Each structure stands twice: as C-alpha cells, then as structure tokens.
Amino acid sequence: MPKYDYDIGIIGAGAAGLTVASGTSQLGAKTLLIEKEKDLGGDCLHYGCVPSKTLIRTARVRSLMKRAGEFGLPEAGLEPVDFKKVTTRIQDVISVIQKHDSVERFCSLGVKVEFGEAGFIDSHSISLNGSTVSARQWVIATGSSPSAPNIQGLEDTPYITNKEIFYLDSLPPSMIVLGGGPIGVELSQAMARLGTEVTLIQRSGQILSRDDRDMAEMALAALRADGVKVYLDTDILRTEDKGTHKEVFFIQAGREHSVKAHTLLVALGRSPNSEGLRLENAAIETGPDGWIKVDRRMRTSQRHIYAAGDATGAFQFTHAAGYEGGIIVANAVFHLPRKADYTWMPHCTYIDPELAGIGLNEGQAKERGIDYSVWTEKFADNDRALAEGESRGRIKLLLDAKERPLGVQIFGPHSGELINEWVAAMAGRVKPGALAGAIHPYPTLGEINKRVAGGFLSKKLFSDRVRKVLRLIFNLRGS
Ligand SMILES: Cc1cc2nc3c(=O)[nH]c(=O)nc-3n(C[C@H](O)[C@H](O)[C@H](O)COP(=O)(O)OP(=O)(O)OC[C@H]3O[C@@H](n4cnc5c(N)ncnc54)[C@H](O)[C@@H]3O)c2cc1C
Numbered sequence: 001m002p003k004y005d006y007d008i009g010i011i012g013a014g015a016a017g018l019t020v021a022s023g024t025s026q027l028g029a030k031t032l033l034i035e036k037e038k039d040l041g042g043d044c045l046h047y048g049c050v051p052s053k054t055l056i057r058t059a060r061v062r063s064l065m066k067r068a069g070e071f072g073l074p075e076a077g078l079e080p081v082d083f084k085k086v087t088t089r090i091q092d093v094i095s096v097i098q099k100h101d102s103v104e105r106f107c108s109l110g111v112k113v114e115f116g117e118a119g120f121i122d123s124h125s126i127s128l129n130g131s132t133v134s135a136r137q138w139v140i141a142t143g144s145s146p147s148a149p150n151i152q153g154l155e156d157t158p159y160i161t162n163k164e165i166f167y168l169d170s171l172p173p174s175m176i177v178l179g180g181g182p183i184g185v186e187l188s189q190a191m192a193r194l195g196t197e198v199t200l201i202q203r204s205g206q207i208l209s210r211d212d213r214d215m216a217e218m219a220l221a222a223l224r225a226d227g228v229k230v231y232l233d234t235d236i237l238r239t240e241d242k243g244t245h246k247e248v249f250f251i252q253a254g255r256e257h258s259v260k261a262h263t264l265l266v267a268l269g270r271s272p273n274s275e276g277l278r279l280e281n282a283a284i285e286t287g288p289d290g291w292i293k294v295d296r297r298m299r300t301s302q303r304h305i306y307a308a309g310d311a312t313g314a315f316q317f318t319h320a321a322g323y324e325g326g327i328i329v330a331n332a333v334f335h336l337p338r339k340a341d342y343t344w345m346p347h348c349t350y351i352d353p354e355l356a357g358i359g360l361n362e363g364q365a366k367e368r369g370i371d372y373s374v375w376t377e378k379f380a381d382n383d384r385a386l387a388e389g390e391s392r393g394r395i396k397l398l399l400d401a402k403e404r405p406l407g408v409q410i411f412g413p414h415s416g417e418l419i420n421e422w423v424a425a426m427a428g429r430v431k432p433g434a435l436a437g438a439i440h441p442y443p444t445l446g447e448i449n450k451r452v453a454g455g456f457l458s459k460k461l462f463s464d465r466v467r468k469v470l471r472l473i474f475n476l477r478g479s
Pocket of ligand 1: 011012035043050052053117118119141273275311317321
C-alpha cells in the first residue's frame, strides 16, 4: 500500500495551482487539487486580470465614442452607463474562460479535484472537510487578498475592493480610490471613463512607484486627461462614513484636506492567503508580513512543500504564478534542480495607453551603480500611432556599457503587446543590432522597437570617426 494518498497535493486552484496540477497529472503523478471557492480559476479569473481587462475594454470603447469627432465622425451621443450591462459582459467573458479552468477539464487530465478549505495537520497531511488527506509533496498556491490597512475609521466605513467592484449593480456616481498602484490606477481610469467622478489618493510622490518617474508621469497625465483627480504625497488621517457618502481626510503639503464620494475603493496592497492554512503545524516559515518563504526552486523551509504565485509575495502577476508553477513541476516530478530566474520578468499596467516594462529601469540601474545609456523614441514619430490617433508616449531602452540591453519600458498604445518582442529578444539574448536589422512590417507600432534599437547603431554609424574614414576612402578612390 502506498505510504501517502497522493504523490502531490496542491492547495489553491488559481494560476499557480492549475499550472502545477495540469503538469504533474499529465506526467503521471497522482495529483490532488483543493479549492475553497466554488469554482476553479482563482483571483485572476474572478476578481483580477479577466474582469479588469474586460471592464477596461468597455471603458475604452466609451472613451473612443467620446473622441468620435477626432476621427472625422459625427459626435456620438453618450447615454449614461447601465453598469449592470457592463458587469453582465464581464460575467460572460469569465464564463467562457471558466470552461478552460473547469473541474471536468482537470478531471479529464487525471486530477482529483476537491472543494473545501485545507489546513496542515503535519508536514505531509492536511485536514479537508473533516477528513485527513496525505501527500508525498505539497504545493501551497493560495494566492493573496486585498490588504485591510490600518487607517483610523476604515473598519467602520463601508468600502469595496477588487472583490466587489466587478459585481456592482450600478455605476457609483463618485468614487475615492486609495492607492496608486496598478490596480488603483487601472480601475480609476476605467471608472472615470464610464462616468464615475474619481479621486485617487496616493501616498508617494508618483503613481506606479515601481516604474521610472518620467514614465509614471505620462501615465499620471493620461489619468488626469480622463478626469481623474489625483492627490500625491499624502498621508491619510482617517475615513468616515457619513451615510450618503464616505469621507477621507488626509494631509498634503502640510495642509489637511478631505474628499467625499459615494463609494470608497481600497487598493492599498495585498496580503497572503495563509489564514486557516495552519502553516505552523507543518513548520513552514513565513516572512514578517506572512508571505511564504521559498528558495529559487520554490521550496519552502520544508523541502517537500513548495509554494508559488502570490502566496510568496514576490511577483504578483499571473504569468509569474504560471512560471513558478512550471519550476515546481520540474523539481517535484523530474527532480531537476530548476531555479526561478526573474531577470526578464515583464510587467504591464493596463492603463490607456499601457505602461509595460522588462528588465531594469533607470532607477534600478542607478541603485545598482550600473553604467548605462538611455535611448528613446516617441510614438509621435511612429506613422501607425499617428494613423490610429494614439501618439501619446514613448519607448525607453537602457543599454549597459557593452551595449547589451538592461531593460525596456514602453508607455504607449498596446505596449503590453509591444513588450513581447523584447521578451523574446531578452530571453534569446538577441542583440539590439539584430532587432534593428530585422524587417518589421510597415506601418506598425512595433517599428518603434526597431527604431529605438537602431538609434544607438546610427549614432555609431554616422559618427565623425566613420565619416572621416569614409572621406579618406572616397579621396583615395578619386572622384
Ligand atoms: C484587480 C486585479 C487585476 C489584476 N490584473 C492582472 C493582470 O492584468 N495581469 C497579471 O499578470 N496579473 C494581474 N493580477 C494579479 C493576478 O490576479 C495574481 O497574480 C494571480 O491571480 C496569482 O495567482 P495565484 O495562483 O498565486 O493565486 P490566486 O489566483 O488568487 O489563486 C489562489 C486560490 O487559492 C484558493 N485558496 C486560498 N486558501 C485556500 C485554502 N486554505 N484551501 C483551499 N483553497 C484555498 C483561493 O480561493 C484561490 O482560488 C491582478 C490582480 C488584481 C486584484
């Protein structure tokens, strides 16, 4: 009789858990997948990427309708938005994708799917719905939830997060958004475009503080152009529930301010979903904020228990969760010592225009004392962007002293797609010269990648030194 019920047990059926389950089961490991919600798919499908990108698309269509005159079209009459119809569309998209993440699909791959909340009994067993289940190896893929920050009065002020916004019945007439990270920024712009009066309050001096300030400032201008009122450099004092509205009090530039709105949305960071997991029973170490500690092979302090995705707190992206899931499959099934390498982890904030990046930005290069040069191109010089009426933004390429790419940031139309060329180039160690020499179809936004890569080559090519040498050759040949 086998010592354990399963070869591998996975707790949490989001991006990370589903990746591991599909890999291990197809490789023949007896796999158990446990999910506490009623559907598989996790935050990305139900409260994150999918609903937010669907909402953003609807908001963009409305924003384009507002701009009809710019495209030589008759002005479009804009009726107020029936938010119920918007959320219905969101649910429709979710339900199509849900089929890819269905119990039936995973069962057909050979995964045993169980619903319920898992908690460790010891390092090989968990309790689930009153029973004990054991596995040789475990994977914690329980994700994260919106943090409930310690703000005076917040506990008594009704507020929403990403868990509720996509399920509202009506469009809030006004909304205060606390937090200028990717979630706060994306939702602020989308709701403003749909007709909500949005005020965003951000603690630091820039929104999207993980991006370079000059890039984030373009995103800030885009938010403001859509009517979002933004307060930076603030210190929130307290919130109050005034019945018909909520009020937020804060200090900015030494003065106390207050703003009122119908709805309060809190997007002030994330916390790990480790409550109820009883990690102490398995002696699994966590960091100070409860994120699960892992090594580069995604192993926790118990070598046979892995963790991936948001639960580790490293890179809170679906593509990071999927990547880490793959590392676990290699280690747990093949026993290959494969390690996670985040050097070329891309990111994108789906504000319009989008802000995407890969590798180091200027701030990070400075912090590390790396010698770098910056090369940029504007979308205003890209023919396709002009034709599309989307000429805001620019690309910024950082090269090291040996002219190798350190990183790229793009603020502009479809930059989440444009960054993919850099993803391939960086992963394949393609030199900028090769990108500059490659033929790109005309007219495309992607030509901006070729142009920025060619920028430093032309500087070399048209340098005084090259010109002098050529002049000498021409003179020797005679005219
Ligand atoms: C508004 C918003 C927009 C986002 N947009 C993007 C985007 O555009 N691109 C991007 O890459 N990322 C985006 N993200 C981040 C992305 O959603 C997460 O990084 C991703 O979902 C993490 O996957 P995961 O598998 O780690 O966790 P999750 O997807 O959260 O899955 C964890 C699962 O574990 C379950 N669980 C928890 N505890 C237990 C337990 N004890 N027992 C059983 N089950 C349990 C949960 O119910 C959940 O289903 C967004 C996030 C938000 C909030």
